[in-house]
Amino acid sequence: MATLLAIKYARGSLEILDQLLLPHQSVYIPVNDVLTGWQAIRSMQVRGAPAIAIVAALSLAVELNNAFDTAPATPQSAVELIHEKLDYLVTSRPTAVNLADAAGKLKALTQNVLAANEVTPDLVVKAYIEAAELMLLKDVEDNKAIGRHGAEWITNAVGKTSGIRVLTHCNTGSLATASYGTALGIIRSLHANASLDHAYCTETRPYNQGSRLTAYELVYEQIPATLITDNMAAALMSQQGLAAVIVGADRVAANGDTANKIGTYQLAILAKFFGVKFVVAAPTTSVDLYTKNGEGIKIEQRPGWEVLVVSGPTVTNNPAKESGEVVVDVTDIRSVKQAANGIGVFNPSFDVTPAALIDAIVTENGVVEKNADGIFAMEGAFKA
Numbered sequence: 598m599a600t601l602l603a604i605k606y607a608r609g610s611l612e613i614l615d616q617l618l619l620p621h622q623s624v625y626i627p628v629n630d631v632l633t634g635w636q637a638i639r640s641m642q643v644r645g646a647p648a649i650a651i652v653a654a655l656s657l658a659v660e661l662n663n664a665f666d667t668a669p670a671t672p673q674s675a676v677e678l679i680h681e682k683l684d685y686l687v688t689s690r691p692t693a694v695n696l697a698d699a700a701g702k703l704k705a706l707t708q709n710v711l712a713a714n715e716v717t718p719d720l721v722v723k724a725y726i727e728a729a730e731l732m733l734l735k736d737v738e739d740n741k742a743i744g745r746h747g748a749e750w751i752t753n754a755v756g757k758t759s760g761i762r763v764l765t766h767c768n769t770g771s772l773a774t775a776s777y778g779t780a781l782g783i784i785r786s787l788h789a790n791a792s793l794d795h796a797y798c799t800e801t802r803p804y805n806q807g808s809r810l811t812a813y814e815l816v817y818e819q820i821p822a823t824l825i826t827d828n829m830a831a832a833l834m835s836q837q838g839l840a841a842v843i844v845g846a847d848r849v850a851a852n853g854d855t856a857n858k859i860g861t862y863q864l865a866i867l868a869k870f871f872g873v874k875f876v877v878a879a880p881t882t883s884v885d886l887y888t889k890n891g892e893g894i895k896i897e898q899r900p901g902w903e904v905l906v907v908s909g910p911t912v913t914n915n916p917a918k919e920s921g922e923v924v925v926d927v928t929d930i931r932s933v934k935q936a937a938n939g940i941g942v943f944n945p946s947f948d949v950t951p952a953a954l955i956d957a958i959v960t961e962n963g964v965v966e967k968n969a970d971g972i973f974a975m976e977g978a979f980k981a
């Protein structure tokens with residue numbers, strides 16, 4: 598089996614595993630600049646809330662590092678260029694807050710460097726590159742902490758340290774992060790602790806993150822696992838004693854309402870009906886205290902053909918048009934449409950699970966549970 602790393606980086610060089618080709622082909626493609634980074638994120642050649650933030654930041658780091666003859670002439674122009682590029686990268690996908698969170702932090706950092714004495718353009722660029730590189734390292738640490746906290750919470754909640762069965766949705770593992778994963782990181786930790794009996798993963802239509810990516814990771818790690826289609830979740834919960842449903846997050850609002858891959862909301866309703874714990878796993882970079890509740894979360898609407906296509910497309914990244922618009926064409930769909938021409942298609946990439954249906958939100962700092970008023974006070978997620 599090929600490596601599980603979604604992102605390969607060394608200063609001046611960034612490659613991503615083209616996830617549109619998994620599990621059949623393990624192909625790394627170079628990302629040498631912001632435009633290529635934007636296209637790879639938009640087309641979902643790389644995806645996963647933490648991974649898209651890291652790839653966005655590093656795509657600019659590589660562009661800046663290799664911009665020998667077009668390097669910014671002044672510290673101010675260096676900051677302006679970095680801010681402009683980050684603002685562009687944020688437009689690639691709107692729902693996961695990690696991307697905007699990273700852009701905001703990196704913009705603030707470069708602004709602070711500019712305020713220092715005797716600053717040069719090189720110092721601004723160097724500070725940016727080092728900060729972007731730290732994101733890669735911190736994400737792995739965060740994921741392993743999430744794994745520890747989440748595995749402990751689940752074993753305590755069910756009152757046993759072995760024989761635990763869980764269900765997960767979408768892909769939240771090494772292919773969605775810098776490595777190890779969030780919800781899948783908890784499953785890895787349960788398995789490492791010999792607490793896991795079996796992991797179930799949903800197919801996660803229409804992009805099939807579960808069948809194409811999570812199943813790939815679970816087989817790679819030799820974790821006992823079974824794939825189900827999205828419409829089998831109720832039957833599974835009625836027949837198997839699941840301890841928990843564990844999912845990731847793209848944006849957790851201040852009250853705990855959570856945007857995650859489409860299909861998460863219905864799993865939360867089923868978990869409540871069957872008395873199964875519902876656990877959200879996310880680094881604090883996925884928590885958005887500026888959005889009061891789920892109503893404020895923008896849900897990305899994806900192209901209708903993604904629902905109609907029954908297998909992965911080949912994506913051709915077109916150069917940006919003079920207008921600055923970037924078009925990512927699908928030039929070779931390897932399969933025929935599975936529905937009549939002319940049918941309308943509804944393809945929201947995410948849905949919002951109300952906090953009332955969530956039992957625990959696990960971050961790298963620990964586990965947030967609802968207070969006596971039944972509210973998640975998510976500001977508490979930022980206290981170690």
Ligand SMILES: CSC[C@H]1O[C@H](OP(=O)(O)O)[C@H](O)[C@@H]1O
Pocket residue numbers: 644645646647766767768769770773774779780806844845846847857858859946
């Ligand atoms: C740790 S990944 C978090 C989150 O991102 C995924 O969305 P996508 O595959 O569209 O990038 C999915 O919602 C995961 O739960």
